[in-house]
Amino acid sequence: MANAFVAAFEILSFGAIIVLIVLGLGIIASMMGIFNFAQGEFVLLGAYITYLAYAKGLPIWAGMVAAPFAVGALGFVLEALIIRRFYAAPIVAMLGTYALGLIIRESVRGLIGGFYLTVPEPIGGSIDIGAMHISAWRFTIIVITALVMGGCYLLLARTSFGLRVRATLENPSLARASGISTPLIYGATFAFGAALAGLAGALIVPVFSLFADLGLRFLIQGFVAVMVGGVGSFIGPVAGAGLIGTLSAALPWVMAPVVADVLVFVLAIVFIKFRPQGLIAGKGV
Amino acid sequence: MSAAKQAIPADIGGEAVVAMAEHGSAKQAAPGRKILPIVEGVVLVAALVAPLLLQDYLTVFATRVIILALFALSFDLVWGYAGIMSFGQALFFGSAGYGVALLARDLDITNIFLVLPAGTIIGLTFALLLGGFLLLGRHPSSVIFVSLGTLTGSYAADRLARGWYYLGGQNGIPSIAPMTVGSYEFSEGPPFYYLVLGILVVVYLLCRFLVRSQFGLALAGLRENEQRIAFFGYKAQHLKAIIFAIGGAVAGLAGSLYAFHEGFVWPNMVGVVVSTQVVLYVLFGGSGTLIGAVIGAVIVEGVSFWLSDNYREVWPIILGVLLLLVILFRPLGLISFVLGERERVGSFGGKSKATEKEKRDAAP
Numbered sequence: 001m002a003n004a005f006v007a008a009f010e011i012l013s014f015g016a017i018i019v020l021i022v023l024g025l026g027i028i029a030s031m032m033g034i035f036n037f038a039q040g041e042f043v044l045l046g047a048y049i050t051y052l053a054y055a056k057g058l059p060i061w062a063g064m065v066a067a068p069f070a071v072g073a074l075g076f077v078l079e080a081l082i083i084r085r086f087y088a089a090p091i092v093a094m095l096g097t098y099a100l101g102l103i104i105r106e107s108v109r110g111l112i113g114g115f116y117l118t119v120p121e122p123i124g125g126s127i128d129i130g131a132m133h134i135s136a137w138r139f140t141i142i143v144i145t146a147l148v149m150g151g152c153y154l155l156l157a158r159t160s161f162g163l164r165v166r167a168t169l170e171n172p173s174l175a176r177a178s179g180i181s182t183p184l185i186y187g188a189t190f191a192f193g194a195a196l197a198g199l200a201g202a203l204i205v206p207v208f209s210l211f212a213d214l215g216l217r218f219l220i221q222g223f224v225a226v227m228v229g230g231v232g233s234f235i236g237p238v239a240g241a242g243l244i245g246t247l248s249a250a251l252p253w254v255m256a257p258v259v260a261d262v263l264v265f266v267l268a269i270v271f272i273k274f275r276p277q278g279l280i281a282g283k284g285v
Numbered sequence: 286m287s288a289a290k291q292a293i294p295a296d297i298g299g300e301a302v303v304a305m306a307e308h309g310s311a312k313q314a315a316p317g318r319k320i321l322p323i324v325e326g327v328v329l330v331a332a333l334v335a336p337l338l339l340q341d342y343l344t345v346f347a348t349r350v351i352i353l354a355l356f357a358l359s360f361d362l363v364w365g366y367a368g369i370m371s372f373g374q375a376l377f378f379g380s381a382g383y384g385v386a387l388l389a390r391d392l393d394i395t396n397i398f399l400v401l402p403a404g405t406i407i408g409l410t411f412a413l414l415l416g417g418f419l420l421l422g423r424h425p426s427s428v429i430f431v432s433l434g435t436l437t438g439s440y441a442a443d444r445l446a447r448g449w450y451y452l453g454g455q456n457g458i459p460s461i462a463p464m465t466v467g468s469y470e471f472s473e474g475p476p477f478y479y480l481v482l483g484i485l486v487v488v489y490l491l492c493r494f495l496v497r498s499q500f501g502l503a504l505a506g507l508r509e510n511e512q513r514i515a516f517f518g519y520k521a522q523h524l525k526a527i528i529f530a531i532g533g534a535v536a537g538l539a540g541s542l543y544a545f546h547e548g549f550v551w552p553n554m555v556g557v558v559v560s561t562q563v564v565l566y567v568l569f570g571g572s573g574t575l576i577g578a579v580i581g582a583v584i585v586e587g588v589s590f591w592l593s594d595n596y597r598e599v600w601p602i603i604l605g606v607l608l609l610l611v612i613l614f615r616p617l618g619l620i621s622f623v624l625g626e627r628e629r630v631g632s633f634g635g636k637s638k639a640t641e642k643e644k645r646d647a648a649p
Contacts, residue, residue, distance in 0.1 A: 035429060035433070082609070082613070085613060090428065090429055091370050091428055091432065092612060092616070094370070094432065095564070095568065095608075095612055096609060096612045096613070098561065098564075099605050099606075099608040099609040099612060100605070100609065101605075102601060102602075102604065102605035102608070103602055103605035103606060103609070106598075106601035106602045106605060107602055109598070109601075110598045110599070110602065216557075220436060220437060220440045220557070223433050223436070223437070224433070224437055227429075227430065227433060256448075257448065258444065258445060258447075258448030258449060261441070261444045261445075261448070262441045262444055262445050265437050265438075265440065265441040266441065268437070269418075269419075269434050269437055269438070272430060272434075273418065273419070273422065273426075273430075273434075276424065276426070276427065276430065
């Protein structure tokens with residue numbers, strides 16, 4: 001019983017981490033049609049900023065708050081300077097964002113060296129429920145993920161900004177004709193996606209520690225999750241991320257980790273092949 | 286998604302411009318057509334004399350570059366000609382490398398006439414399986430799906446190779462016995478260099494013949510506008526699967542040579558790192574011209590070798606910046622500084638006539 005509960009918690013917390021990382025990726029892919037290869041590096045930057053704050057003696061949570069804003073601002077600038085040129089060609093966008101990611105990753109690698117740097121958890125210790133202990137920080141991540149998810153949903157579904165974003169997604173020329181500044185919306189969406197990645201990086205760095213390939217580790221899982229969930233909506237990628245995250249955390253409990261690792265990808269690709277529209281095909285939010 | 290919708294009108298407009306430009310240049314570009322053979326000749330001569338001028342350790346390095354150029358050629362066939370973004374080309378390269386390494390380790394087979402065909406067939410088989418799965422089917426697959434599918438395949442293979450004890454896990458398979466012909470052993474050095482160069486030249490000529498054939502023209506059409514080619518009655522998916530398999534075979538050949546040259550294989554060889562490496566070569570050099578892929582491999586590897594002594598940390602950053610600049614401002618690669626657009630697209634001595642004839646033939 002206790003073991004099953006710990007397992008369930010592990011699976012849930014890993015699923016939450018994947019959802020958190022995929023949120024930004026999914027928003028950019030769905031709203032803009034770009035598979036952003038630099039997303040992993042935005043995660044890395046968020047983690048790095050948190051580490052910097054910690055290394056400078058500031059409280060860790062200050063770094064965690066600053067990370068999404070800093071990364072979002074960088075995303076806004078990059079969109080205006082570079083990403084904007086790629087909208088017409090999705091493959092070129094992949095290559096261009098890959099180049100961007102390479103620059104960011106190698107710069108960070110130069111700054112931190114080849115080390116694994118640890119950042120302590122801002123909320124340490126564990127929560128005891130009867131005889132079971134679960135990590136307080138991982139629990140916090142689950143809570144924050146749920147809050148961020150709800151917030152994103154409300155932002156896109158209930159606010160006028162969300163309405164304009166969806167209008168731009170649905171029919172850009174009509175949106176422009178209605179007086180919506182689509183370039184600004186694209187910029188804001190990209191910045192928002194980048195900020196989410198920064199937040200994800202800031203939150204997971206105590207769990208995974210900081211190393212240059214931190215973002216790369218999650219990138220392909222993120223892409224697969226977005227494809228499984230279905231591009232074109234907010235809910236799709238989140239559902240895909242939940243599924244992929246849960247599967248990749250759950251399967252190693254029942255089979256050899258190596259097989260499980262590969263099996264998740266194979267299953268996902270087969271699934272996408274036969275259902276290209278993804279889990280949740282509908283438009284909407 | 287929305288971007289794709291926006292792109293459609295722009296695309297049509299762009300094509301019209303290109304088409305007009307092509308017609309315009311057809312009249313006056315007659316002297317320009319001869320540049321490609323000159324470039325090819327210069328590269329070949331440079332490659333032939335290189336070992337005479339280089340020190341021994343540099344010849345070893347040059348051999349590696351030639352093998353990687355062969356690998357780049359395989360990616361160029363797939364991306365530069367057919368427009369299939371294969372982010373997992375290393376899967377075929379590496380699996381062939383692992384295959385021949387296992388042959389040498391477990392069965393003591395190192396005869397060059399056995400291992401190279403074996404490597405090629407391994408690459409071909411994997412490419413047929415993956416390409417068949419990703420590209421064929423009732424619904425044509427989206428470009429994004431194919432590129433992410435190949436990327437995922439390569440990543441999954443990397444994880445498998447890392448975790449599988451039989452394949453050596455993280456360390457790969459070290460100290461592979463050298464290739465042999467009878468009792469002669471190919472070790473690093475000029476003989477190996479000329480062997481690899483000979484193979485590269487043969488494969489290059491075969492590819493050159495292939496892309497200049499009717500099949501190659503259809504491929505170039507796929508890259509430019511897949512739908513139109515399908516409307517002409519070509520089975521676009523089959524063409525893609527065929528060229529993908531050929532690309533896989535060439536990558537397999539390169540991979541088996543690489544395994545024997547380096548003397549070991551390790552998980553990175555099937556993984557994302559090498560996959561993206563080959564994309565870099567071809568983008569730098571210029572996709573859609575075979576020689577561009579070769580030159581790209583030589584330049585990227587050469588500069589990285591030259592810089593890695595003093596600027597090891599900075600080099601990947603410079604590489605990223607250069608890549609970004611090339612993508613933004615020179616989408617046809619460095620080769621486009623000397624080579625006109627016309628020589629790339631497939632205007633092989635009067636393209637407009639050939640394509641028109643093709644259209645007539647294909648029309649029901």
